[in-house]
Amino acid sequence: MRIEKEMTNTFNIRPMDKNTTSKARILLVDDDEDILVTTRMRLKLFGYENVITASDSIDALKIFTDQEGKIDLLLSDQKMSNMSGQELMEKCLEIDPDLQTIIFTAYGTIEKAVEAVKAGAFSYVEKPINHEDLALKIEKAIEKRELLKKVANLERIVGEQFQFANMIGTSSQIKAVFRQIVQVAPIESTITIYGESGTGKELVANAIHFHSPRSKGPFVAVNCAAIPETLLEDEFFGHVKGAYTGAVTSKIGFFRQAHKGTLFLDEVGEMSEAMQAKLLRVIETREIKPLGNDHMHQVDVRLIVATQRDLSKMVEEGRFREDLYYRIHVVPINIPPLRERPEDILLLMQHFFKKYQTKMGKDIKRIEGDVIDGFRTYSWPGNVRELKNVVEYLVAVSTGNTITSAMFANTSLADSCLPQKKVPLRQAKDEFIKKYLENLFMITKGNVSKAAKSAGYYRADFYKLFQKYDLDPKNYRGAKKVIKTEDMSSAPY
Ligand SMILES: Nc1ncnc2c1ncn2[C@@H]1O[C@H](COP(=O)(O)OP(=O)(O)OP(=O)(O)O)[C@@H](O)[C@H]1O
Ligand SMILES: [Mg+2]
CATH class of the missing domain: 3.40.50.2300 (Response regulator)
Structure with a gap:
C-alpha cells in the first residue's frame, strides 16, 4: 500500500x-x-x-x-x-x-x-x-x-440457432441478415435496410442498436411517411418556446431525442426534396438548429434508414438526392420477402401461435392440414406482419383447441387460396373489396396515397371507395416510437 x-x-x-x-x-x-x-x-x-x-x-x-x-x-x-x-x-x-x-x-x-x-x-x-x-x-x-x-460469440450463436434478437428464421437468407447485424452493430456507419413492407426492417434496426456500443442510449424510430410535410422540420429539429404562434412549450425533436443513441428513419424514400437537403446537412455537420433558436446543437447520433423503394432507381429518376444516397448507402442490408424464404413460414407461424396463445390464455393443440397448406402456399404480400396478424386473428376467434379450416376461411389468405363460401356474388364482391382495402391499408400502414396508387385509383375516388366500406386509414397508421433501454424487459442476449 x-x-x-x-x-x-x-x-x-x-x-x-x-x-x-x-x-x-x-x-x-x-x-x-x-x-x-x-x-x-x-x-x-x-x-x-x-x-x-x-x-x-x-x-x-x-x-x-x-x-x-x-x-x-x-x-x-x-x-x-x-x-x-x-x-x-x-x-x-x-x-x-x-x-x-x-x-x-x-x-x-x-x-x-x-x-x-x-x-x-x-x-x-x-x-x-x-x-x-x-x-x-x-x-x-x-x-x-x-x-x-x-x-x-454472437456469430457462433447465430450459426446454431433459429432465433436471434427477437427475430425468427432458419432460411439461409435470414441467417445472412442475422450475421450482417452482428457485423455492423459495433461500427458507426450508416446502415440502409431494404425490404418490402412487413419484412422486419424495424426489427433489424432495433437489433443493430441493441448489439451496438450505443445500446444504453435511446432508439428513436420515425416513420417519415407518416409525418405531414409541413411538420417535418419541427418534428426532426424541434423548436424553442414561442418560436411560432402556438409553440407554447419547447420541443427537442427526433435528432436530440436520439442523442448518444440511434435514429431509425423508416420510409426514407418518402422524404421531400427539401427535407432530403436538410437531412444531408445534419449528416455532414452533425449539428441541428431548432426553430427559433440562434445557435446550433451538436448531435451524436447513429443513423439507420429503411426503405421499400429502390433508392438507386429513385436517384436515376431524379427523385432522391444522389449525394444523400451515397451518404446513407454505406452498408446496405437486404431483407428478402417471406415468399422467397418459405422455410421460415411455418416456423414463424408456430412462433406467433405460441405467443398469442399465451397472451390470450388459450390452449390450441391442433391446426388442421388445410390451414397449414394455406399458410405454406400463400404469397404473403404483407410479409411477416401479415402472417402475424392472421395468426392473431385465428387465435382470437378460436373457441376450442383446434384451428379449423372454417375459421381460416374468414382470413385474407382464404380469399386468395380457398374456394368462396356460398353467398350471392354481390355480397361476395363487397366482402372481397372490404378485405382487399383492409389489407392494402395494413400493408401501406394507412397511407392513402400509396394505397390509392396500388389499387390503381385517383386519390379522390379512392376516398369515396373506402368511405363506402366504413374504413378509416387512421386506424392503420403506426405512431413514432421512442424506446429507451430501460423499457426493454430484457436485452436480446
Ligand atoms: N423474422 C421475424 N421474426 C419474428 N417477427 C418478425 C420477423 N420479421 C418481422 N417480424 C414482425 O413483423 C412485424 C413487422 O416487422 P417490422 O415492423 O420490423 O417490418 P418493416 O419492414 O419495418 O415494415 P414496414 O415496411 O411496414 O415499416 C413486427 O411485428 C415484427 O415484430
Ligand atoms: Mg417499418
Whole structure:
C-alpha cells in the first residue's frame, strides 16, 4: 500500500480502485529485466493484475501456447535477441488471430514499429515508455479484443440457432441478415435496410442498436411517411418556446431525442426534396438548429434508414438526392420477402401461435392440414406482419383447441387460396373489396396515397371507395416510437 502511494505521487498516476481492476490477461515481454519490473508495477497500478512476464521471446511463445488462447494482449519489445517482437507476434497470431499487440520501440526504429502495425499489431509506444500513453492504448486494445470476442460469440450463436434478437428464421437468407447485424452493430456507419413492407426492417434496426456500443442510449424510430410535410422540420429539429404562434412549450425533436443513441428513419424514400437537403446537412455537420433558436446543437447520433423503394432507381429518376444516397448507402442490408424464404413460414407461424396463445390464455393443440397448406402456399404480400396478424386473428376467434379450416376461411389468405363460401356474388364482391382495402391499408400502414396508387385509383375516388366500406386509414397508421433501454424487459442476449 505504501509503495503504491509513493508510486502514485512520483508518477502522478491515480491507482484504480479495486472495482475497476481488469480481468484482461497480458503477456509482457522484454529482455531488459528493469523494464519488466517497472512496467509490471505500473500495469498493476492501472488495475491490470493478470500480467505474465517473460524476458525471452522463445519463452514468451511457449507461455502463449500453453495459455491456449487466454492471453488478451501481448506487450512486447521490438528488438530482442532470439526473435523480434514482430516475429513473436506473428507466431502468436497464427494461434489466436484476435490477439492484440502493442510493440515497444526504441528511439530511431519507428519504421520497424510501423511495419509491425501493418503486420497486425494494435499499436506501438516509444521508449522511454510514457505510461499514461501506454495505459490509454492498452485500454483501447482490450476494448477491441472484447468486441472481437463478442462478435465471434454472437456469430457462433447465430450459426446454431433459429432465433436471434427477437427475430425468427432458419432460411439461409435470414441467417445472412442475422450475421450482417452482428457485423455492423459495433461500427458507426450508416446502415440502409431494404425490404418490402412487413419484412422486419424495424426489427433489424432495433437489433443493430441493441448489439451496438450505443445500446444504453435511446432508439428513436420515425416513420417519415407518416409525418405531414409541413411538420417535418419541427418534428426532426424541434423548436424553442414561442418560436411560432402556438409553440407554447419547447420541443427537442427526433435528432436530440436520439442523442448518444440511434435514429431509425423508416420510409426514407418518402422524404421531400427539401427535407432530403436538410437531412444531408445534419449528416455532414452533425449539428441541428431548432426553430427559433440562434445557435446550433451538436448531435451524436447513429443513423439507420429503411426503405421499400429502390433508392438507386429513385436517384436515376431524379427523385432522391444522389449525394444523400451515397451518404446513407454505406452498408446496405437486404431483407428478402417471406415468399422467397418459405422455410421460415411455418416456423414463424408456430412462433406467433405460441405467443398469442399465451397472451390470450388459450390452449390450441391442433391446426388442421388445410390451414397449414394455406399458410405454406400463400404469397404473403404483407410479409411477416401479415402472417402475424392472421395468426392473431385465428387465435382470437378460436373457441376450442383446434384451428379449423372454417375459421381460416374468414382470413385474407382464404380469399386468395380457398374456394368462396356460398353467398350471392354481390355480397361476395363487397366482402372481397372490404378485405382487399383492409389489407392494402395494413400493408401501406394507412397511407392513402400509396394505397390509392396500388389499387390503381385517383386519390379522390379512392376516398369515396373506402368511405363506402366504413374504413378509416387512421386506424392503420403506426405512431413514432421512442424506446429507451430501460423499457426493454430484457436485452436480446
Ligand atoms: N423474422 C421475424 N421474426 C419474428 N417477427 C418478425 C420477423 N420479421 C418481422 N417480424 C414482425 O413483423 C412485424 C413487422 O416487422 P417490422 O415492423 O420490423 O417490418 P418493416 O419492414 O419495418 O415494415 P414496414 O415496411 O411496414 O415499416 C413486427 O411485428 C415484427 O415484430
Ligand atoms: Mg417499418
